[in-house]
Amino acid sequence: MVNSANRECGFEHEIVSYMYDELGAAERTQFESHLVDCTSCTDKFAAVSFARFSVFEWQKEEFAHLATPEIVIPYEARKVVVEKAGWFVGFAEAFAFARSPLAVSGAFAVLIVLGFIGFNLVGTGGNEIASNIVPPVVIEQRVETPKALNSLIAIVDQDPIISEEVRPVTAASREVRPKLARPTSPLRRVVENRAVPNPTRQARRAPVLSDLGDDDEDSLRLSAMFDEIGG
Amino acid sequence: MLINLPDEQLVELAKGQDPDAFGEIVRRWERKIFALCFGMLGREDDAGDACQEAFIAAYKNLANFRGEAKVSSWLHRIAVNQCLTIKRRQKTRAEDFLDDEDGSQDKVFVAAAHLSPARKTEQAERMHLVRSAVGALPGELREVIVMKEFEDMTFQEISETLELPLSTVKSRLYTALKQLKMKLERTPVEVV
Numbered sequence: 001m002v003n004s005a006n007r008e009c010g011f012e013h014e015i016v017s018y019m020y021d022e023l024g025a026a027e028r029t030q031f032e033s034h035l036v037d038c039t040s041c042t043d044k045f046a047a048v049s050f051a052r053f054s055v056f057e058w059q060k061e062e063f064a065h066l067a068t069p070e071i072v073i074p075y076e077a078r079k080v081v082v083e084k085a086g087w088f089v090g091f092a093e094a095f096a097f098a099r100s101p102l103a104v105s106g107a108f109a110v111l112i113v114l115g116f117i118g119f120n121l122v123g124t125g126g127n128e129i130a131s132n133i134v135p136p137v138v139i140e141q142r143v144e145t146p147k148a149l150n151s152l153i154a155i156v157d158q159d160p161i162i163s164e165e166v167r168p169v170t171a172a173s174r175e176v177r178p179k180l181a182r183p184t185s186p187l188r189r190v191v192e193n194r195a196v197p198n199p200t201r202q203a204r205r206a207p208v209l210s211d212l213g214d215d216d217e218d219s220l221r222l223s224a225m226f227d228e229i230g231g
Numbered sequence: 232m233l234i235n236l237p238d239e240q241l242v243e244l245a246k247g248q249d250p251d252a253f254g255e256i257v258r259r260w261e262r263k264i265f266a267l268c269f270g271m272l273g274r275e276d277d278a279g280d281a282c283q284e285a286f287i288a289a290y291k292n293l294a295n296f297r298g299e300a301k302v303s304s305w306l307h308r309i310a311v312n313q314c315l316t317i318k319r320r321q322k323t324r325a326e327d328f329l330d331d332e333d334g335s336q337d338k339v340f341v342a343a344a345h346l347s348p349a350r351k352t353e354q355a356e357r358m359h360l361v362r363s364a365v366g367a368l369p370g371e372l373r374e375v376i377v378m379k380e381f382e383d384m385t386f387q388e389i390s391e392t393l394e395l396p397l398s399t400v401k402s403r404l405y406t407a408l409k410q411l412k413m414k415l416e417r418t419p420v421e422v423v
């Protein structure tokens with residue numbers, strides 16, 4: 001028997017490999033032959049086995065029976081955030097030379113005032129002005145859309161799947177959004193379509209990773225698209 | 232009171248045919264011997280058998296205990312021998328019945344027997360203790376334990392994941408388990 005005082009027998013580093021059955025056949029036999037003769041290794045093996053079993057038991061008691069949680073990616077919520085930010089971000093980018101948000105807001109105010117004066121000059125009534133100075137209307141007609149948004153619009157128009165989603169032509173959607181009948185800019189279509197509840201989309205639950213099939217490809221493409229524009 | 236006597240004295244009493252003395256040795260060491268067998272065999276059911284056989288062998292061999300080694304080392308050696316015997320037996324059986332199993336040593340979760348309320352409390356305390364002890368380990372030691380026991384990764388896989396040499400992964404796990412054992416022993420759970 002190897003003296004237990006002999007702490008460094010050279011087999012210590014094999015203990016965990018043996019315990020987890022990760023030694024080759026020859027090494028395993030060699031280690032086992034050593035183990036029956038080395039008190040030091042036997043005691044060390046017992047010590048780490050005790051710790052290992054405690055962790056194993058904990059894993060079994062508190063973890064093994066737990067169901068893997070269903071992972072749901074909130075694609076819908078993300079789109080809303082991107083689109084809400086859209087018009088102001090677009091405006092801010094158009095005025096990129098102005099470094100602070102305050103300056104951008106100032107420019108916005110100037111635009112509104114100019115719009116107000118312009119409408120007065122052509123003899124429009126005050127009540128109509130009030131209903132026309134809603135931010136998206138002013139922005140989309142006066143401000144050049146930034147590059148990123150233009151590329152988004154190009155993708156939307158070219159992609160039949162996305163275009164279908166952006167311009168639903170069901171009777172239900174026409175009822176909810178009568179104003180969509182008039183021609184608007186592509187950006188406007190994107191924004192307005194999102195703001196108005198779409199019954200077909202609402203009925204759909206958020207896609208789950210495990211059940212993304214061909215039918216859900218539109219969600220994936222849209223999210224990839226928003227990634228592209230840095231949303 | 233037997234509970235206050237050192238191991239060596241208990242063995243002497245057991246040699247003198249005191250069954251309670253050997254019973255106290257079993258109570259004191261059964262969990263650690265069971266864990267050792269689990270470390271050797273990797274399966275709870277096999278470990279239970281080996282542990283049982285080890286204590287029977289120890290009882291039969293009481294007369295051979297000369298006091299040259301600690302009782303714990305003596306029990307460890309008996310248990311290791313029992314485990315190796317079981318392994319050899321399993322190997323022979325696997326060779327005899329090649330289609331019986333794939334020969335792997337997968338961990339098997341055997342449904343726990345119905346525990347008494349006292350045992351449940353003890354179990355809960357122990358789990359709390361293990362959780363705290365693992366949580367108190369330095370991060371680099373904790374992660375290898377979790378990867379090994381919870382994610383069932385091989386040393387090679389851990390080495391690739393953490394971008395560390397294989398030897399470092401093994402020594403980290405060894406250190407982690409040694410530290411864990413010390414932490415667990417500092418606050419023993421009362422066995423009811």
Ligand SMILES: [Zn+2]
Nearest residue numbers: 009011038041
């Ligand atoms: Zn050794």
